[in-house]
Amino acid sequence: MVGLVVGTSLLVACSDAGGEAEGPPSSTPSSSSSVSSGPGGGESSSAPVVPVLPEAARGDDDAAAVAFVEHWVELVNYALVTGDTAPARQSAPGCSTCEAVLDDIESTFGQQEPGQWELLTSQPFAPQGEDQATTDRVVVAEINTNEDREGATGELTCGLVQSGGGWAVAWLDAEEL
Template sequence: MDRFCVIGVVLALAAGGCSAGATEEPSPTTSRSVVTEQPTATASETVPAPPEIPAEAKEMTEAGADAFARHWFDVVEYAYATGNTEPLRALAESECEICNASIAEIEERAQQGLITQGLNIEVLTSAAAPGDNRGVVVTMTVRESDSRVVDADGEVQEESPASGQIAVNVYVANAGTEWQLFEIGVIT
């Protein structure tokens, strides 16, 4: 089976023609590591609540866009761990290819009774800068942890090793009173 986590989906879309959109790459101005708590419930256990959006991610500033992009990765982890894609769908524009591909993959696995355990997308660096007239580009370096796909009985169906560092541009649009993700591209 193909690598099932979001970074693999991003790479596949980028290689298949999903462009990053912008040619400029802002230099990271902050370097912080964020490791999020991971739900580890099997498909038969109680589903945890989705991550709450941080107050800073609601601010319509570059710092708010950065916090929103980090929150998006937290919600991706939650969606893969639970099969619940509604919070992920709420953060994305309907035209976002990577968002739609991730949601479709998560839903397909959930229909098969599969969830992902141990997924952690660690943000190593991030920097937000003005993008085009739609919003802000957040340039991030991320790394994905080891993870595994398990069925409802907790049997491991697939394992995925940790990724190396991957640089991505996360494009977020100002949707008036909130941010929405509209594209992610791998920086090559």
């Protein structure tokens, strides 16, 4: 584990389009879902594909931490669309809050049209207190996950650690999600 703690502030909002984020390096393709008009006026649709960890997330600096969180958000979005939470779980081993969020996605999948988390901006910040001392990076995200409260946001703080040559979500602190 790297001893340096660096933070990044991210803003995320809910929309109907998006992708997922994942932890340690993956070789699976990126999530995408599209509907297009085919020949003769028919529509064709491609199934979402598990997002691939971007090369930018493979480092150990602030930019890689931000790219990893973007990827993890893509994995959560993938779970919202498909009900498949395994890729996001692999990126957050031992994170009990992550497990609760993903359990909720599984238990409610198919009951309503899923929203999506959308990354808006990021900015570095200094780590705070003892709780973050064992974390390699901290990322704060402002998100909207409830379609009934359009424009309403909550704060999501992700503690990241270097694990198995890549990033993993060690803990998650959520307010008003």
